[in-house]
Amino acid sequence: MSTYAAPLKDMRFAIRELAGLSEVSALPGFGEVNAELADAVLAEAGKFAQEVLDPLNRDGDKQGARLADGKVIPPKGFKEAYRKFIEAGWNGLGGQPEYGGQGLPHLVATPVQEIWKSGNMALCLAPMLTSGVFEALRHHGSPQQQKTYLPKLTSGEWTGTMNLTEPQAGSDLSAVSTRAEREGDHYRIRGTKIFITWGEHDMSENIVHLVLARTPDAPEGVKGISLYIVPKFLVKPDGSTGERNDVRCVSIEHKMGIHASPTCVMAYGDNKGAIGYLVGEENRGLEYMFTMMNYARLGVGVEGVALAERAYQHALEYAKTRVQGREIGQRSGDRVTIIHHPDVRRMLMSMRAQTEAMRALAYYAAATLDKAKHHPDPAEKRRSQALLDLLTPIVKGWCTEQGVEVASTGIQVHGGMGFVEETGAAQYLRDARITTIYEGTTGIQANDLVGRKVGFEKGATALAVIGAMREIDARLAARGESLASTRVNLREGVDSLDAATRWIVETFPGNPKAVAAVAVPYLKLFGTVAGGWMMARAALVAQEKLKQPDADRDFLQAKLATARFYAEHELPRALPLAREVTRGAESVLALDPGKF
Ligand SMILES: Cc1cc2nc3c(=O)[nH]c(=O)nc-3n(C[C@H](O)[C@H](O)[C@H](O)COP(=O)(O)OP(=O)(O)OC[C@H]3O[C@@H](n4cnc5c(N)ncnc54)[C@H](O)[C@@H]3O)c2cc1C
Numbered sequence: 001m002s003t004y005a006a007p008l009k010d011m012r013f014a015i016r017e018l019a020g021l022s023e024v025s026a027l028p029g030f031g032e033v034n035a036e037l038a039d040a041v042l043a044e045a046g047k048f049a050q051e052v053l054d055p056l057n058r059d060g061d062k063q064g065a066r067l068a069d070g071k072v073i074p075p076k077g078f079k080e081a082y083r084k085f086i087e088a089g090w091n092g093l094g095g096q097p098e099y100g101g102q103g104l105p106h107l108v109a110t111p112v113q114e115i116w117k118s119g120n121m122a123l124c125l126a127p128m129l130t131s132g133v134f135e136a137l138r139h140h141g142s143p144q145q146q147k148t149y150l151p152k153l154t155s156g157e158w159t160g161t162m163n164l165t166e167p168q169a170g171s172d173l174s175a176v177s178t179r180a181e182r183e184g185d186h187y188r189i190r191g192t193k194i195f196i197t198w199g200e201h202d203m204s205e206n207i208v209h210l211v212l213a214r215t216p217d218a219p220e221g222v223k224g225i226s227l228y229i230v231p232k233f234l235v236k237p238d239g240s241t242g243e244r245n246d247v248r249c250v251s252i253e254h255k256m257g258i259h260a261s262p263t264c265v266m267a268y269g270d271n272k273g274a275i276g277y278l279v280g281e282e283n284r285g286l287e288y289m290f291t292m293m294n295y296a297r298l299g300v301g302v303e304g305v306a307l308a309e310r311a312y313q314h315a316l317e318y319a320k321t322r323v324q325g326r327e328i329g330q331r332s333g334d335r336v337t338i339i340h341h342p343d344v345r346r347m348l349m350s351m352r353a354q355t356e357a358m359r360a361l362a363y364y365a366a367a368t369l370d371k372a373k374h375h376p377d378p379a380e381k382r383r384s385q386a387l388l389d390l391l392t393p394i395v396k397g398w399c400t401e402q403g404v405e406v407a408s409t410g411i412q413v414h415g416g417m418g419f420v421e422e423t424g425a426a427q428y429l430r431d432a433r434i435t436t437i438y439e440g441t442t443g444i445q446a447n448d449l450v451g452r453k454v455g456f457e458k459g460a461t462a463l464a465v466i467g468a469m470r471e472i473d474a475r476l477a478a479r480g481e482s483l484a485s486t487r488v489n490l491r492e493g494v495d496s497l498d499a500a501t502r503w504i505v506e507t508f509p510g511n512p513k514a515v516a517a518v519a520v521p522y523l524k525l526f527g528t529v530a531g532g533w534m535m536a537r538a539a540l541v542a543q544e545k546l547k548q549p550d551a552d553r554d555f556l557q558a559k560l561a562t563a564r565f566y567a568e569h570e571l572p573r574a575l576p577l578a579r580e581v582t583r584g585a586e587s588v589l590a591l592d593p594g595k596f
Contacts, residue, residue, distance in 0.1 A: 001424055002317040004054040004119055006046030007309060009555050010356060011111045011363075012039060017541045018534055019363040024107045027374040038108050041093070045112045048088065049119030052081050057120045060260030061427045065201070067252045072200040072262045078123055082156075082203040090116075091127050091156030095134060099150040105374075110302060110366035114359070117306030121431050122260035126159050126198045128299045132292040133160025133210050140227070140280040140288040148235055149208055159204040162292060163193040163211040163230075163266065171444050173286060174221040178213035178268060180228055180276060188273025189213055189230055189247075192265065195438075199264030200232075200249035206241050207232040210292065211268065211276060212285050219283065227285035228276030230268065246274040257430030293439060294392055298369070300439045301395035302362050304403030304432065308355040311410035311428040315351060318414050318423065319344050338413075346569075347413050351406045353566040356559075357531030358399045360538065365391040386461045390453045391530075397445035397520075398527025400435035407432040446519035449526070454501065455508030455515065462501050462526075469494045469533045475540055483539055486567040490536045493529040493571040496578035500525055503582045514585035521584070525577035532571040539563035 015021050016035055025033045056077045063075035085091065094109035095101020116124035134153045137145055152158040169175035178191025189211060193199075200207070209230040218224030233241035246269050253263040268274040280288055319339040326333060327340055338344045368391060371384035407429040411418030418425040436442045454462050469490070476487035500522055508515045542559040545551050 001058065002314045004050055004310060004313060006042065006049060006115045006118070008039075008042055008046055009552070010359065010559075011042055011114070013538070013541075013555075013559065014356075014360045014363045015107060015111060018360045018537055019107055019367040021107060021367075024105050024367050024370045027105070027370060028376055029103065029374060030105050030370070033105055033108065038111075041104070041108055042111055042115070045090070045115045048085070048090065049115045052084055053116065053119030053123060056081055056123065056260075058424055058427065060120065060122055061257075061431075062259075064259035065252060065262035067200075067249065067262075070248055071202065072249055072252060072264065074123075074201055074203060074262070075260045078260065079203050081120075081123060082126065085127070086156030091130065092154040094131065095154040096138065096150070099134075099146075099154045101154045105370040106366040107363060107370055110298070110363055113299060114302050114306045114309070114362075117303045118310040120260075121303060121307065122258040125258070125261045126201075126203065127156060128296065129162055129197060130156065130158075130160040132162060132296045132299075133208055135295045136210060136227070136288055136292040137229070137279065139291045141229075142279075145229065145277065145279070148239060149229065152206070152239075153208060157204060158206040158208055159198060159201075160208045160210065161196055161199050162289070162296070163196055163199075163209050164289065165193060165195045166191065167194055171441060173212065173225065176212050176214060176225055178211065180213040180215050180226060180278075181273070182215065183273075187213075187215075187228060187276045187278060188269060189228055189276040190269030190273050192267055194265050195253065196249075196264045196266045197261055197438075199262065199266045201262060205233075206235070209247065209266070210279070210289070212289060213276070215282060222286050224283055225285040226282045227279040227288045229279060230274050230276040234275060246271050255434070257427065257433055297392050297396040297439050297445075298362070298365060300435055301358075301365075301392075301397075301399040303435045304399035304401070305355060305358045305362050306403075307428050307432040307435070308351065308358060308403045308406035311407040311425065311432075312348070312351040312355055314423075314425055314428065315410040315413035316348060318417070318425070319348060322415075322417075344413060347409050349562065349565045350569060351409050351413075353535070353562045353570060354402050354406050354531070356538070356562055357535050357566055357570070358402055360534035361391070361527070361530050362395050362399055364534065365395045386457075387465065390449070390461045390465065393440075393445035393449040393453065394523060394527050394530065396439065397436070397442045397449070397523045398531075400432070401442055401524065402527070403432045403435055404429065442520055442523065446523040447516055449523050450504050450508065450515050450519040451512070454504050455512070459501050459505040463498075465530070466494060466498050466501065469497075469529065472533070472536060472540065476536060479540070479543060482543065483536075486536050486539055486564060489567040489571040490529075490532050493532050493574035496574040497525055497529040500578040500581040507585075511585075513589065517585040517588035518581045521577050521580040525574055525581060528570060528573050528577065532566060532574075535563040535566040 060075040066073045092101035097103045180187040211228045211230050212225050214224045234243045236242045249264040250267045251265045322338045323335050324338050368384050368388045372388045375381040411425050414425045417423045476483050542556040546556050
């Protein structure tokens with residue numbers, strides 16, 4: 001089994017050189033954030049993940065969470081690890097200082113999230129959802145609700161959950177049927193939610209459920225959904241926990257992966273009705289929940305990066321130890337480790353290049369989020385928000401789809417040993433597989449991208465990003481032969497994205513169905529080209545830095561090799577994807593549903 005080591009050098013490079021740490025440090029409130037601070041935080045997080053989280057990952061997968069006598073029991077060691085996690089203050093890293101958080105920017109908190117998810121994704125889903133609940137209440141909760149819940153959610157003494165899904169309401173939340181009836185200053189909640197991550201457990205003193213429900217007189221559809229806080233234990237006026245609320249976990253799902261994370265069926269109000277407190281105004285619940293979901297979507301995109309990194313490290317170690325065959329062209333002599341075989345190197349390079357490109361894009365989105373929240377210039381703030389809105393479905397959809405692909409390639413590197421559970425490679429693929437589904441499937445992300453983010457905007461933000469991608473062409477050209485293939489492949493990729501974007505903009509008003517038919521290829525195209533843009537920028541920086549006498553030559557040369565690989569092996573996927581977008585809709589729709 002490999003031991004996880006946080007890829008600190010690449011993280012630092014992406015934070016400083018590609019996402020723009022200096023610009024984020026210049027934002028109001030982040031004056032003390034600098035490269036040294038970010039390095040120190042990441043190094044400590046890496047140590048915690050290596051020593052505490054990663055060692056539990058395999059056993060957590062084997063044992064899984066259990067339900068016994070109405071209680072959910074996490075795998076051995078999880079409760080202690082969670083305690084250490086919150087005692088070390090990790091839960092409040094990105095939280096607001098007024099509630100006990102450390103107020104670090106997303107650009108630092110996001111790489112730390114990557115580290116947690118590489119170390120132990122199942123366990124670290126609990127803090128991720130807690131942060132989402134924090135964000136929703138910080139924006140939409142009443143001052144009293146904020147005072148009651150935010151400090152405990154920041155410290156991690158209480159965890160949070162997100163309760164949207166019901167058997168008949170998955171991607172389509174307009175079908176939510178959980179009821180909320182007013183009773184004095186609170187509501188009585190009755191209904192069943194399914195698939196609730198960390199819906200029940202004993203790692204924290206209390207669990208704050210955010211629940212979507214509708215009042216009896218609410219309008220039909222999404223316009224009639226409200227958001228409620230339903231604490232597992234009711235909170236007394238002094239802030240301590242009191243009586244148990246009428247909410248319980250009735251079963252946990254048996255899943256393909258993330259076995260250690262309990263996915264609960266939650267029954268609300270089997271007896272008197274669970275006590276819930278309205279967040280904000282009635283019928284605006286979905287809008288409020290989106291605050292949480294957008295945040296969580298970026299977080300899930302980072303899960304794709306994290307599992308790709310973990311799978312890469314695991315495959316690399318195996319490739320360096322497994323002996324099989326001789327060097328190509330040699331009939332005699334020593335047998336070699338499989339990393340000597342060109343095809344194994346190709347697989348490792350593809351895993352590495354995709355992971356680095358995804359990381360760069362996810363961190364770039366995190367810096368954009370910081371600017372959207374904190375930039376003092378209203379125009380720049382608006383521009384950043386539009387860019388973030390565009391990038392969110394791409395980071396969520398593309399990074400998770402690639403995460404699955406990378407984890408699958410990791411199994412291929414192991415050969416048969418990857419397919420059996422013994423080596424642990426299969427766990428990364430099983431765990432990664434959910435990331436393209438929850439927080440909105442890839443199809444839902446792609447619909448959002450082509451509709452709200454490109455179609456309705458007539459491509460304004462997308463075309464501006466394409467313009468920024470073209471801007472580096474002159475700089476690539478100035479480097480001559482050394483970056484020639486990067487330049488050519490990026491240019492072709494950007495041309496393909498440009499053509500596909502214009503097709504979407506033109507087709508969307510008259511034929512949204514055709515656009516929806518090719519939305520996923522478009523999302524993948526955008527991700528692939530944006531990743532190529534990041535890697536080309538990385539190559540430009542690496543070349544510059546190599547001129548410095550104290551340069552880390554091994555790292556920078558490896559970065560150049562990886563960027564070139566991305567340009568020559570990943571970017572060429574753009575052309576067929578663009579063709580699929582511009583010429584493929586009709587065949588998707590050729591068979592009527594009844595003719596399948
Ligand atoms: C392990 C796990 C953890 C989860 N955690 C939580 C949680 O904590 N809280 C919570 O509320 N939920 C949670 N979920 C639920 C998850 O968010 C849903 O499974 C997801 O939103 C998809 O809904 P569904 O399963 O009903 O699939 P469906 O909506 O039935 O989708 C089935 C297929 O149809 C496609 N589809 C559906 N509608 C459209 C459309 N309009 N356009 C294009 N394609 C469409 C989908 O892309 C998918 O391929 C979790 C699920 C799992 C498995």
